Amino acid sequence: MPKQINLAEKIERSLPAEAIALIKKATAIAESKNLPLYLVGGIVRDLLLGQANGNFDIDLVVEGDAVALATDFVEKAGGKLTTHKMFNTAKIALDKWTVDFATARTETYARPGALPLVTPGTIKTDLFRRDFTVNAMAVGLSPAHYGELYDRYGGMKDLGKKYIRVLHGNSFVDDATRIWRAIRYEQRLGFQIEPDTLQLLKRNVKQMKTVGGFRLRHELELVLKEQQPEKVLARADELGALQELHTSLKADDWLADRFQTARDSGRATPDFYLGLLTYRLTDDEILEITKFLRFTAAEALAIHEIRKLII
Numbered sequence: 001m002p003k004q005i006n007l008a009e010k011i012e013r014s015l016p017a018e019a020i021a022l023i024k025k026a027t028a029i030a031e032s033k034n035l036p037l038y039l040v041g042g043i044v045r046d047l048l049l050g051q052a053n054g055n056f057d058i059d060l061v062v063e064g065d066a067v068a069l070a071t072d073f074v075e076k077a078g079g080k081l082t083t084h085k086m087f088n089t090a091k092i093a094l095d096k097w098t099v100d101f102a103t104a105r106t107e108t109y110a111r112p113g114a115l116p117l118v119t120p121g122t123i124k125t126d127l128f129r130r131d132f133t134v135n136a137m138a139v140g141l142s143p144a145h146y147g148e149l150y151d152r153y154g155g156m157k158d159l160g161k162k163y164i165r166v167l168h169g170n171s172f173v174d175d176a177t178r179i180w181r182a183i184r185y186e187q188r189l190g191f192q193i194e195p196d197t198l199q200l201l202k203r204n205v206k207q208m209k210t211v212g213g214f215r216l217r218h219e220l221e222l223v224l225k226e227q228q229p230e231k232v233l234a235r236a237d238e239l240g241a242l243q244e245l246h247t248s249l250k251a252d253d254w255l256a257d258r259f260q261t262a263r264d265s266g267r268a269t270p271d272f273y274l275g276l277l278t279y280r281l282t283d284d285e286i287l288e289i290t291k292f293l294r295f296t297a298a299e300a301l302a303i304h305e306i307r308k309l310i311i
Contacts, residue, residue: 005156007139008147010047011039019058022077022099026060027141029072035064038104038123038138038150045134048159049189057098061126061138066090066101073099087118105129109174113210116174124152131178132185133158133165158194165194172200176207179241180219187231201239208244216245217293224270224277230259233277246289248281258310275306 012020023039030037041059062069067083070090074081079094088103104126107116116129123138127150130136137155140148149156158165164186172178179201186193193201208216223232233251236242242249258276262268278286290300 005149005151006147007044007047007149011139011147014047014050015043018097022058022094022097023060023141025077026069026073026099026101027143027146029076030062030064030069031142033064033069035062035069036123036145037062037141039141040102040127040138041135044137044139044149045155045159047139048137048156057100059100059102060141061102061104061123063104063122066103070099070101073101088120102126111210112173112207113176113212123150127152128167130167131171131175131181133167134163134185134191136167161194162189162191163194164189164191164197166197166200169200172204173207176204176211177215177219179205179208179239180216180223180236183235183239183241184219184223184226184232187228187235188226205240205244208241212294213292214294217295220245220274220293221270224273228259229273230256245293246281246285248285249277249289250280251277271302271306272309275303275310278303279307279310 011023015023027037038061039059040061041057043057043059060066066088067085067090070081070083070092073079074092077094079092079099081090081092083090088105090101092099092101104121104123105118106121106125107118107129109116127136127138133153133155135155136153138150140146140150153167154165164182166172166178166182182193182197182201185191223229223236226232230251233242234256237249237251242251255276258279259268259273262272262276278289281289286300286303290303295303
Protein backbone atom coordinates (compact mmCIF):
# COMPACT_ATOMS: atom_id res chain seq x y z
CA MET A 1 0.00 0.00 0.00
CA PRO A 2 1.51 3.39 -0.98
CA LYS A 3 2.58 5.71 1.78
CA GLN A 4 0.01 8.34 2.70
CA ILE A 5 1.15 11.76 1.49
CA ASN A 6 0.61 14.59 3.96
CA LEU A 7 0.66 18.21 2.84
CA ALA A 8 0.30 19.87 6.25
CA GLU A 9 3.78 21.40 6.19
CA LYS A 10 3.39 22.50 2.58
CA ILE A 11 0.09 24.21 3.41
CA GLU A 12 1.60 26.09 6.34
CA ARG A 13 4.68 27.05 4.36
CA SER A 14 3.13 27.92 1.01
CA LEU A 15 -0.28 29.48 1.58
CA PRO A 16 -0.70 33.09 2.71
CA ALA A 17 -1.50 33.54 6.39
CA GLU A 18 -4.91 35.00 5.54
CA ALA A 19 -5.84 31.91 3.52
CA ILE A 20 -4.72 29.58 6.30
CA ALA A 21 -6.76 31.56 8.84
CA LEU A 22 -9.90 31.28 6.69
CA ILE A 23 -9.37 27.55 6.15
CA LYS A 24 -8.89 26.93 9.87
CA LYS A 25 -11.98 28.95 10.76
CA ALA A 26 -14.07 26.89 8.33
CA THR A 27 -12.50 23.70 9.69
CA ALA A 28 -13.35 24.61 13.28
CA ILE A 29 -16.99 25.20 12.35
CA ALA A 30 -17.18 21.93 10.42
CA GLU A 31 -15.52 20.06 13.28
CA SER A 32 -18.06 21.44 15.75
CA LYS A 33 -20.74 19.80 13.58
CA ASN A 34 -18.71 16.60 13.09
CA LEU A 35 -18.58 17.19 9.33
CA PRO A 36 -15.52 16.07 7.30
CA LEU A 37 -14.07 19.02 5.36
CA TYR A 38 -11.63 19.00 2.44
CA LEU A 39 -9.57 21.46 0.43
CA VAL A 40 -10.07 20.73 -3.27
CA GLY A 41 -9.42 22.01 -6.77
CA GLY A 42 -6.63 23.95 -8.37
CA ILE A 43 -5.17 25.07 -5.05
CA VAL A 44 -4.27 21.43 -4.28
CA ARG A 45 -2.75 20.93 -7.72
CA ASP A 46 -0.70 24.10 -7.43
CA LEU A 47 0.52 23.19 -3.94
CA LEU A 48 1.85 19.91 -5.33
CA LEU A 49 3.47 21.73 -8.25
CA GLY A 50 5.08 24.26 -5.92
CA GLN A 51 3.25 27.09 -7.68
CA ALA A 52 1.33 28.47 -4.71
CA ASN A 53 0.94 32.25 -4.59
CA GLY A 54 -1.28 34.84 -2.98
CA ASN A 55 -4.08 34.84 -5.56
CA PHE A 56 -6.39 32.10 -4.38
CA ASP A 57 -9.99 31.19 -4.50
CA ILE A 58 -10.35 28.71 -1.65
CA ASP A 59 -12.49 25.70 -2.63
CA LEU A 60 -13.87 23.56 0.19
CA VAL A 61 -15.99 20.41 0.05
CA VAL A 62 -17.93 19.17 3.05
CA GLU A 63 -19.64 15.82 3.53
CA GLY A 64 -22.74 17.58 4.76
CA ASP A 65 -24.78 20.73 4.18
CA ALA A 66 -22.48 23.30 2.55
CA VAL A 67 -25.01 26.13 2.61
CA ALA A 68 -25.59 25.74 6.34
CA LEU A 69 -21.85 25.60 6.95
CA ALA A 70 -21.24 28.71 4.87
CA THR A 71 -24.05 30.54 6.67
CA ASP A 72 -22.42 29.77 10.02
CA PHE A 73 -19.08 30.90 8.62
CA VAL A 74 -20.49 34.29 7.61
CA GLU A 75 -22.09 34.75 11.02
CA LYS A 76 -18.69 34.26 12.67
CA ALA A 77 -16.30 35.76 10.12
CA GLY A 78 -18.39 38.13 8.01
CA GLY A 79 -18.36 38.37 4.24
CA LYS A 80 -20.96 38.48 1.49
CA LEU A 81 -22.78 35.19 1.02
CA THR A 82 -24.22 33.91 -2.26
CA THR A 83 -25.94 30.52 -2.31
CA HIS A 84 -26.99 28.11 -5.07
CA LYS A 85 -29.38 25.74 -3.38
CA MET A 86 -29.94 23.71 -6.56
CA PHE A 87 -26.34 22.47 -6.27
CA ASN A 88 -26.03 23.05 -2.48
CA THR A 89 -23.08 25.38 -2.93
CA ALA A 90 -22.20 28.76 -1.47
CA LYS A 91 -19.68 31.49 -2.21
CA ILE A 92 -18.37 33.96 0.33
CA ALA A 93 -16.59 37.15 -0.72
CA LEU A 94 -14.19 38.50 1.92
CA ASP A 95 -12.10 41.47 0.79
CA LYS A 96 -9.71 39.95 -1.80
CA TRP A 97 -10.56 36.37 -0.84
CA THR A 98 -13.31 34.10 -2.10
CA VAL A 99 -14.26 30.96 -0.22
CA ASP A 100 -16.42 28.40 -2.03
CA PHE A 101 -18.30 25.75 -0.06
CA ALA A 102 -19.79 22.72 -1.80
CA THR A 103 -21.56 19.64 -0.55
CA ALA A 104 -19.77 16.45 -1.62
CA ARG A 105 -21.94 15.16 -4.41
CA THR A 106 -22.59 12.80 -7.27
CA GLU A 107 -23.63 14.15 -10.65
CA THR A 108 -25.58 12.58 -13.51
CA TYR A 109 -26.42 14.12 -16.87
CA ALA A 110 -29.86 13.72 -18.43
CA ARG A 111 -28.43 14.51 -21.86
CA PRO A 112 -25.12 15.75 -23.32
CA GLY A 113 -24.42 19.33 -22.29
CA ALA A 114 -27.21 19.51 -19.73
CA LEU A 115 -26.57 20.91 -16.29
CA PRO A 116 -25.99 17.99 -13.94
CA LEU A 117 -28.52 16.41 -11.63
CA VAL A 118 -26.98 16.53 -8.17
CA THR A 119 -27.33 14.17 -5.21
CA PRO A 120 -25.27 14.18 -1.99
CA GLY A 121 -22.22 11.93 -2.06
CA THR A 122 -18.81 11.33 -0.55
CA ILE A 123 -15.43 12.89 -1.23
CA LYS A 124 -14.67 9.92 -3.52
CA THR A 125 -17.75 10.49 -5.70
CA ASP A 126 -17.19 14.24 -5.60
CA LEU A 127 -13.66 13.91 -6.97
CA PHE A 128 -14.85 11.55 -9.73
CA ARG A 129 -17.22 14.19 -11.11
CA ARG A 130 -14.35 16.62 -11.74
CA ASP A 131 -12.82 17.50 -15.07
CA PHE A 132 -9.24 16.14 -15.00
CA THR A 133 -7.19 13.88 -12.76
CA VAL A 134 -4.84 16.71 -11.77
CA ASN A 135 -7.86 18.63 -10.47
CA ALA A 136 -9.42 15.59 -8.78
CA MET A 137 -7.39 15.59 -5.58
CA ALA A 138 -8.34 16.76 -2.11
CA VAL A 139 -6.62 17.49 1.19
CA GLY A 140 -8.24 16.54 4.49
CA LEU A 141 -8.79 19.45 6.87
CA SER A 142 -10.42 17.74 9.85
CA PRO A 143 -7.92 17.55 12.75
CA ALA A 144 -7.62 13.77 12.60
CA HIS A 145 -6.78 13.87 8.89
CA TYR A 146 -5.26 17.33 8.48
CA GLY A 147 -3.03 17.52 5.42
CA GLU A 148 -3.78 14.01 4.13
CA LEU A 149 -3.87 13.86 0.33
CA TYR A 150 -6.83 12.06 -1.26
CA ASP A 151 -5.76 10.97 -4.74
CA ARG A 152 -8.17 8.29 -5.93
CA TYR A 153 -7.74 8.76 -9.68
CA GLY A 154 -4.03 9.14 -10.39
CA GLY A 155 -3.65 12.90 -10.18
CA MET A 156 -0.14 12.75 -8.70
CA LYS A 157 0.98 10.33 -11.41
CA ASP A 158 -0.34 12.63 -14.12
CA LEU A 159 1.32 15.65 -12.50
CA GLY A 160 4.58 13.76 -12.82
CA LYS A 161 3.89 12.96 -16.48
CA LYS A 162 2.61 16.49 -17.13
CA TYR A 163 -0.64 15.11 -18.50
CA ILE A 164 -4.12 16.58 -18.69
CA ARG A 165 -6.34 13.49 -18.53
CA VAL A 166 -10.12 13.14 -18.21
CA LEU A 167 -11.51 10.75 -15.62
CA HIS A 168 -13.79 8.82 -17.99
CA GLY A 169 -14.64 8.46 -21.66
CA ASN A 170 -17.88 10.49 -21.57
CA SER A 171 -16.32 13.53 -19.90
CA PHE A 172 -16.45 15.80 -22.97
CA VAL A 173 -19.89 14.49 -23.90
CA ASP A 174 -21.30 15.26 -20.46
CA ASP A 175 -19.79 18.76 -20.46
CA ALA A 176 -18.08 19.98 -23.61
CA THR A 177 -16.82 23.15 -21.90
CA ARG A 178 -14.14 20.80 -20.53
CA ILE A 179 -12.59 20.93 -24.00
CA TRP A 180 -11.72 24.58 -23.45
CA ARG A 181 -10.52 23.86 -19.93
CA ALA A 182 -8.26 21.04 -21.14
CA ILE A 183 -6.62 23.37 -23.64
CA ARG A 184 -6.33 26.20 -21.11
CA TYR A 185 -4.67 24.03 -18.45
CA GLU A 186 -2.40 22.42 -21.02
CA GLN A 187 -1.05 25.77 -22.13
CA ARG A 188 -0.94 27.42 -18.70
CA LEU A 189 0.87 24.56 -17.00
CA GLY A 190 3.10 23.60 -19.91
CA PHE A 191 1.54 20.11 -19.90
CA GLN A 192 0.23 17.90 -22.70
CA ILE A 193 -3.28 16.63 -23.20
CA GLU A 194 -2.87 12.88 -22.59
CA PRO A 195 -3.06 10.94 -25.91
CA ASP A 196 -6.34 9.08 -25.24
CA THR A 197 -7.88 12.28 -23.87
CA LEU A 198 -6.73 14.14 -26.99
CA GLN A 199 -8.49 11.60 -29.19
CA LEU A 200 -11.67 11.99 -27.14
CA LEU A 201 -11.39 15.77 -27.46
CA LYS A 202 -11.03 15.64 -31.24
CA ARG A 203 -13.90 13.17 -31.52
CA ASN A 204 -16.21 15.27 -29.36
CA VAL A 205 -15.31 18.84 -30.34
CA LYS A 206 -18.69 19.23 -32.07
CA GLN A 207 -20.37 18.52 -28.75
CA MET A 208 -19.79 22.16 -27.86
CA LYS A 209 -23.06 22.95 -29.58
CA THR A 210 -24.81 21.09 -26.75
CA VAL A 211 -23.75 23.48 -23.97
CA GLY A 212 -24.95 26.76 -25.43
CA GLY A 213 -23.31 30.08 -26.15
CA PHE A 214 -23.48 31.57 -22.67
CA ARG A 215 -21.34 28.81 -21.13
CA LEU A 216 -18.89 28.96 -24.03
CA ARG A 217 -18.65 32.71 -23.55
CA HIS A 218 -17.64 32.14 -19.93
CA GLU A 219 -14.87 29.80 -21.06
CA LEU A 220 -13.64 32.36 -23.61
CA GLU A 221 -13.58 35.05 -20.93
CA LEU A 222 -11.40 32.79 -18.77
CA VAL A 223 -9.03 32.23 -21.69
CA LEU A 224 -8.69 35.98 -22.23
CA LYS A 225 -7.64 36.37 -18.58
CA GLU A 226 -4.64 34.05 -19.05
CA GLN A 227 -1.14 35.54 -19.12
CA GLN A 228 -0.69 34.52 -22.77
CA PRO A 229 -4.17 33.82 -24.13
CA GLU A 230 -2.90 33.63 -27.71
CA LYS A 231 -1.29 30.27 -26.89
CA VAL A 232 -4.62 28.85 -25.75
CA LEU A 233 -6.40 30.30 -28.76
CA ALA A 234 -3.80 28.92 -31.18
CA ARG A 235 -4.14 25.43 -29.71
CA ALA A 236 -7.94 25.74 -29.82
CA ASP A 237 -7.64 26.76 -33.48
CA GLU A 238 -5.45 23.73 -34.18
CA LEU A 239 -7.94 21.37 -32.53
CA GLY A 240 -11.05 22.91 -34.10
CA ALA A 241 -12.45 24.32 -30.86
CA LEU A 242 -12.08 27.98 -31.83
CA GLN A 243 -14.18 27.47 -34.95
CA GLU A 244 -17.02 26.21 -32.79
CA LEU A 245 -17.37 29.80 -31.56
CA HIS A 246 -17.37 31.10 -35.14
CA THR A 247 -15.99 29.61 -38.34
CA SER A 248 -14.17 32.85 -39.25
CA LEU A 249 -12.12 33.13 -36.06
CA LYS A 250 -8.37 32.60 -36.47
CA ALA A 251 -5.49 32.47 -33.99
CA ASP A 252 -2.42 32.94 -36.17
CA ASP A 253 0.86 34.85 -36.05
CA TRP A 254 -0.98 38.11 -36.77
CA LEU A 255 -3.06 37.67 -33.63
CA ALA A 256 -0.10 36.53 -31.49
CA ASP A 257 1.94 39.58 -32.53
CA ARG A 258 -0.87 41.96 -31.64
CA PHE A 259 -1.54 40.33 -28.30
CA GLN A 260 2.13 40.80 -27.46
CA THR A 261 2.02 44.42 -28.65
CA ALA A 262 -1.01 44.99 -26.42
CA ARG A 263 0.96 43.74 -23.42
CA ASP A 264 3.99 45.85 -24.34
CA SER A 265 1.82 48.96 -24.62
CA GLY A 266 -0.11 48.38 -21.41
CA ARG A 267 -3.44 47.78 -23.16
CA ALA A 268 -3.70 44.06 -22.39
CA THR A 269 -7.17 43.62 -20.96
CA PRO A 270 -9.66 40.84 -21.72
CA ASP A 271 -11.88 43.33 -23.55
CA PHE A 272 -9.01 44.55 -25.69
CA TYR A 273 -7.98 40.97 -26.46
CA LEU A 274 -11.56 40.26 -27.51
CA GLY A 275 -11.44 43.25 -29.82
CA LEU A 276 -8.28 41.87 -31.42
CA LEU A 277 -9.73 38.37 -31.73
CA THR A 278 -12.80 39.70 -33.57
CA TYR A 279 -11.02 42.50 -35.44
CA ARG A 280 -10.93 40.72 -38.80
CA LEU A 281 -14.57 39.66 -38.70
CA THR A 282 -17.18 41.50 -40.75
CA ASP A 283 -19.98 43.40 -39.06
CA ASP A 284 -22.38 40.56 -39.89
CA GLU A 285 -19.98 38.04 -38.38
CA ILE A 286 -19.64 40.17 -35.26
CA LEU A 287 -23.42 40.16 -34.98
CA GLU A 288 -23.46 36.37 -35.33
CA ILE A 289 -20.83 35.69 -32.68
CA THR A 290 -22.17 38.21 -30.15
CA LYS A 291 -25.65 36.76 -30.58
CA PHE A 292 -24.37 33.19 -30.20
CA LEU A 293 -22.29 34.03 -27.10
CA ARG A 294 -25.23 35.90 -25.59
CA PHE A 295 -23.69 39.36 -25.38
CA THR A 296 -26.11 42.16 -24.59
CA ALA A 297 -26.61 44.97 -27.11
CA ALA A 298 -24.46 47.26 -24.96
CA GLU A 299 -21.68 44.65 -24.77
CA ALA A 300 -21.80 44.09 -28.52
CA LEU A 301 -21.53 47.84 -29.06
CA ALA A 302 -18.52 47.94 -26.74
CA ILE A 303 -16.79 45.32 -28.91
CA HIS A 304 -17.29 47.56 -31.95
CA GLU A 305 -15.87 50.53 -30.04
CA ILE A 306 -12.82 48.57 -28.89
CA ARG A 307 -12.18 47.45 -32.46
CA LYS A 308 -12.08 51.10 -33.50
CA LEU A 309 -9.30 51.73 -30.97
CA ILE A 310 -7.18 49.05 -32.58
CA ILE A 311 -7.01 50.82 -35.94
